[in-house]
Amino acid sequence: MVHPSTSTVLSDAYDAAVARGPMESEFHQAVSEVLESIAPVVAGHPEYVEAGILERLVEPERQIMFRVPWVDDDGAARVNRGYRVQFNSALGPFKGGLRFHPSVNLSIMKFLGFEQVFKNALTGQGIGGAKGGSDFDPHGRSDAEVMRFCQSFMTELYRHIGDQTDVPAGDIGVGGREIGYLFGQYRRMTNAHQSGVLTGKGIGWGGAQVRTEATGYGAVYFLQEMLDVRGDSVEGKTAIVSGSGNVAIYAIEKLQQLGAKPITASDSSGFIVDEAGIDLDLLKELKEAGRERISAYARRRPSARFVSSGRVWEVPGQLVIPCATQNELGSDDAAALVRHGVIAVAEGANMPCTPDAVEAFAQAGVLFAPGKAANAGGVAVSALEMAQNAAREHWSFEESELRLRGIMADIHAAAFAAAERYGHPGDYVVGANAAGFVRVADAMLAQGLV
Numbered sequence: 001m002v003h004p005s006t007s008t009v010l011s012d013a014y015d016a017a018v019a020r021g022p023m024e025s026e027f028h029q030a031v032s033e034v035l036e037s038i039a040p041v042v043a044g045h046p047e048y049v050e051a052g053i054l055e056r057l058v059e060p061e062r063q064i065m066f067r068v069p070w071v072d073d074d075g076a077a078r079v080n081r082g083y084r085v086q087f088n089s090a091l092g093p094f095k096g097g098l099r100f101h102p103s104v105n106l107s108i109m110k111f112l113g114f115e116q117v118f119k120n121a122l123t124g125q126g127i128g129g130a131k132g133g134s135d136f137d138p139h140g141r142s143d144a145e146v147m148r149f150c151q152s153f154m155t156e157l158y159r160h161i162g163d164q165t166d167v168p169a170g171d172i173g174v175g176g177r178e179i180g181y182l183f184g185q186y187r188r189m190t191n192a193h194q195s196g197v198l199t200g201k202g203i204g205w206g207g208a209q210v211r212t213e214a215t216g217y218g219a220v221y222f223l224q225e226m227l228d229v230r231g232d233s234v235e236g237k238t239a240i241v242s243g244s245g246n247v248a249i250y251a252i253e254k255l256q257q258l259g260a261k262p263i264t265a266s267d268s269s270g271f272i273v274d275e276a277g278i279d280l281d282l283l284k285e286l287k288e289a290g291r292e293r294i295s296a297y298a299r300r301r302p303s304a305r306f307v308s309s310g311r312v313w314e315v316p317g318q319l320v321i322p323c324a325t326q327n328e329l330g331s332d333d334a335a336a337l338v339r340h341g342v343i344a345v346a347e348g349a350n351m352p353c354t355p356d357a358v359e360a361f362a363q364a365g366v367l368f369a370p371g372k373a374a375n376a377g378g379v380a381v382s383a384l385e386m387a388q389n390a391a392r393e394h395w396s397f398e399e400s401e402l403r404l405r406g407i408m409a410d411i412h413a414a415a416f417a418a419a420e421r422y423g424h425p426g427d428y429v430v431g432a433n434a435a436g437f438v439r440v441a442d443a444m445l446a447q448g449l450v
Contacts, residue, residue: 006043010035013054020059024107026326030114030351031058033358037433040422045441051449053441060113062086065106066156068134070149073142082153084132086166087113090443092126093164095379097171099133100178103325109133111326112171115350116379118436119372122411125383130166132157138173139291150181158189163196163389169382170200172245172325176212196389199382208385210400211378216250216348217401218377218408219321219369223346224258225412226367226428232343234319235259240337241278242266242312243323244287244294247348247375251321252278260319264312267294267324271312276303316340323348331356338364347371358429373415373432380407 004012017031018024035054042048064084072078083106086094096116099108109131117129134153138146161168170179179200187193195206203209210217224234239255239262241248252262261277272294279301286292286300298306313320313333320342322329326349334357337345344367347353351371353361361368381404388394395403411432418438419431 004049006039009042009049009054010039013058016055017058021107021110024110026107026111026351027114029327029355030111033351033355033429034114034118034433034437037430038437040424040430041434041437044422047445048441051445053444056444057088057117057437057440058114060085060087060110061089062160063106063110064132064157064160068136068149068153068156070145070152072145080134080136080149082132082134082156083109084157084160084166084168085109085113085130086160087129087131088117088440088444089128090440090447091121092128093162094130094166095120095127095169095382096130096132097169097378098174098178098182099131099171100136100138100173101133102135102137104133104135108326112350115372117440118433119376120379121436121439122373122414122432123376123380123383123407124410124414124439125380125407127167127379127383127386130168131171132168133171133174136173138178143177146178147181150178151185154182154185155189158186161186161197163194163386167196167382167386168198169379174200175246176200176202196386199385201385206385206389208381208388208400209395209397210404211381211385212246213250213253213401214381214404215247215375215378216252216323217254218380218404219247219251219323219346219348219374220254220258221377221405221408222369222374222412223319223321223344225409226344226346226369229416230367233258237261237319237343238263238317239319239321240264240312240315240317240342241321241323241348242271242328242352243325243349244283245323247378248321248323249280249283249287251323251348252283253280255319255321256280263317264315265294265297266312269293269295270306270308272297272304272306273315274301274304311336313337318343320345321348322352324352325349326351327354329353329357331360333357334360338366342366345369346374348375350375362427367426368428370429370432372436373411373428376411377404377408380404
């Protein structure tokens, strides 16, 4: 039998993904990045090619789209679209967040679900990859409106999830309030209190300590692991953080705890620069309690300024953690950060750096941690929540954080070792993709053509 070249196999898999979803640019970008980086793995494992692993890997096991009708406070009928992309369950039940945001579409759900497959594999916790959500925007909606939307959304979704099937969590626009409403409706529809069907629950009814902090904390832990390899530390360094949601807030918190000085935060209206260092209590008050715009921070803090135009990446800093959304940091931004002395970047969001930006960092010798490794802390603690629900246990904050730190250290070690093994030492993009891919591919190979 004549085996096709590695490049042919990879391009065929990519072309198949594009042909099935020709307008899904975010998904195509994610597939391209993964396939390019796993080329040395595929070249050394012809059994993956023979079993059609790549063709199966880029096609979700199941894609669910549905109508979500609900009534607003004025009594008007509203309709949104709901999604759940169950991408791969070779390692365990589907696991991945729900995102409520106007930008949500099938391409973004597929891109996030595809990334989740490898991220979840890296945690070593026996969970598959999925993603879901809706183009509903909870911003500015009353609690009653959010509740009615969540109940309608779950009335359809409940039939597709379960603690042994698919376990959603929160994401952008889906926090503790939304998870509570979703769980309540699931319990109502199923007549069963299955705590393990959703993660991100309240501490008093099945939630896990550190879940709120996990993604932000985890990104900083990974950043610290990368610097440790070079005999360096986050301590004493200035950090540039984008976003002001859950991930950004707790990345800032952990940076401060480890002795760094984060000086920025942002939202869709602009960004703030606080040369004295972010006042975390004020940021939490404005964003977690008041749901206010980031400009309110500058009005309350004399050392801060608000910038409504320009780019947060123009602010000089040695450490960078983009925590907002996909493709928020481009090649020009990367060039500016390099000029200003950046030494390490850890993606707190999913795919926030464009491929050109990643290449610019690589050429400049900047340490770069891709999201599937650096922001895996959230799903890691979600899996810990599942374990506690299954055992009906509740761990302390300290125990949960210790487990999170250990998982992030293990992810770093796996990515670092895989990069070395496949001829790209220090390249965490190759390392993370290779390590995650091998775990998933070996499971798929063992389970046959399904």
